[in-house]
Amino acid sequence: MQDGAGAEGGMQLLLKILADGEEQARRLGELADDPRSRPEHYRGAAARLQCTFGRAAAAAKAVEAASGSSRGTDRSDSPRSADESSGRTAAVAAAAAAQERQPLCKRRKGMPRWTLKFRVPDANLEGTPDDGFSWRKYGQKDILGAKFPRGYYRCTYRTTQGCPATKQVQRSDADLCVFDVTYQGEHTCHQKQRQVAAHGGAQSPPPPSSHHAEQQDPSMQLLMGFKDALKVETEAPHHHDYYDHGPASAPAAPFSFPSVMPFHHHVAGGEAPDNPATAAFSPPPAGSSYFSAPPAVAGSCYDVVFDYDAAPAGARARRAAESSELGEVVSRATGFDYSSSLYHHAELDPHLPFAPFGGPSSHHGPFQ
DNA sequence: GTTATTTGACCACG
């Protein structure tokens, strides 16, 4: 019973989150229309969107788990992760567990992490794609099985402003024009602060918490971000055209989610951990949970793909291959010549404001 | 002079 209720409440929450995502996507579209938009703007918006989807995914997962457990037909042929197929009560448990899980007090774990796939048409394949931020390279490592070394970067303002953002850049083995850029940690430095403050009305009631608060509470930060990205305009969902060099017509059709939530589709054709990203980035057969927005203004688009899987690199790939992978999303951006795919490995659910699951007072839209 | 990159060593995790 509780499960059922949890599922319903979860579904509502899910819908709510999806609505947020829609708005964020719209906003991203709006950015595209604004010639003043910069890569960082897109990135920021994409990041927010990504977070939203991460939440949505988690919510969906929870809902599924809830309904699944009440059904009684769990486990057996579900190749999913064992921990989740064991039919938990619901998201509440998962969320709680996630929040409680923090024995890793050593390294930088627990920070939001996502991967963007930058595809460089044929121009910028010289070096790392510019995402609008200043990075300082602090290392390079040859990765097993990878043809090219992986570059480690951290925010230039790490020492001066204590910005925790880091990224890892790696060229795809197969496609030289594809870069896997894994970001970790949000920028707290001022370089990105001007992310998206372009809006009429009471735009930017100054992001009050933009430096310290976020470091302590990622979820808080995320919520703030949501609030920040409320108005938007989107385009019609397309298929898997990850990059459309469309004319500058940024029409705009309401962004609506197809049949997305429960995406269970196997993607990789096997265990080719070489490039999990490639799998998601490559042409999804028909009917995959992939949809990107078409033609942007100038040519590039952001294909955002969420992959919630807490596992790092290797395991992640395998998981993506074996179990259901969620691919999803997106939107386009303009101004640059690369398209990218954004992956999201919700480090589990470090930021899952799921508390009010199954409760009536769930998530009242405090986004403002 | 400064600041960024390179590069091997070190260390943590699985």
Add this chain to the structure above:
DNA sequence: CGTGGTCAAATAAC
């Protein structure tokens, strides 16, 4: 013990 991520000294670039 292998792999991946970071540090830090040396080097290069500005």
